[in-house]
Amino acid sequence: MDARRESEPTSTKNRTTVERTSERELVVTRTFNGPARIVFEAWTKPELFKRWWVPKSMGMSLLSCEMDVRVGGRYSLVFGDDATKPAEFFGRYIEVTPHSRLVWTNDESDDGAVTTVTFEEKGGKTLLVLHELYPSKEALDAAGTGAADAMSETFQQLDELLVSLGASSGRS
């Protein structure tokens, strides 16, 4: 219908970086090709949030997603599928600054981080910085394996596949 493809995203994919900046901190950065108000919206409206928070590759589904995005408001994410028991992740928003800053707690365990997400708009693009501060070094170490565990179903299968492929092609 429309021959012009003006809204086509510029083809190069933006890079996601993860860095452990201290014993207790992890920082994830990514640029999005859209204004901060739109990116912020995708983080604060449950119907949008649940479309991307659980990527297909995770092999899990989000059973419920509730978010009361205001200072002191609660959120709850319940994950589960046939293979694993449902797991609830929950906490409270402790800072909500529209289009620029979100801070929430992760209260499902004593080792949960405080997550700060900032949205910085520049030239129609948004630099997103997600910062996690853990209560202790040990908590972050455990979370690292936890994150791996979260994807372990998929990754274990992938690992097994790679091992079997490697074995059959002579690589280990």
Next chain:
Amino acid sequence: MVKYERARLDASFAALGDATRRGVLEQLGRSDASITDLAEKFHMTLAGMMKHVGVLERAGLATTEKVGRVRTCKLGRRRLEEETAWLERYRQLWDARFDELDQVVEELKRKEKADGRKKRE
């Protein structure tokens, strides 16, 4: 299994939490070295260096081998890769999320544009 992996990672991160031990790993990354070499390089006693190497060894970050009277240290390569592996897995998780978030952002942009044509705010 998960518990075992976690214990191993805990040991690895504990081992990496010390500047001397990180230095030793860096050094071993360049070339294998004897405990005596390492002790000299880091201005330590032999016993002190053996302790550090022991921690690295238990964490699987280094291996040692005694040939004659010399104990040579090497990088425990596989384990180091595992350390970066969890960060990489974590990155992949976020990357996968953000790829899907890109789609949501594109859709919202299109919608905003279409709405904007109908009624300018």
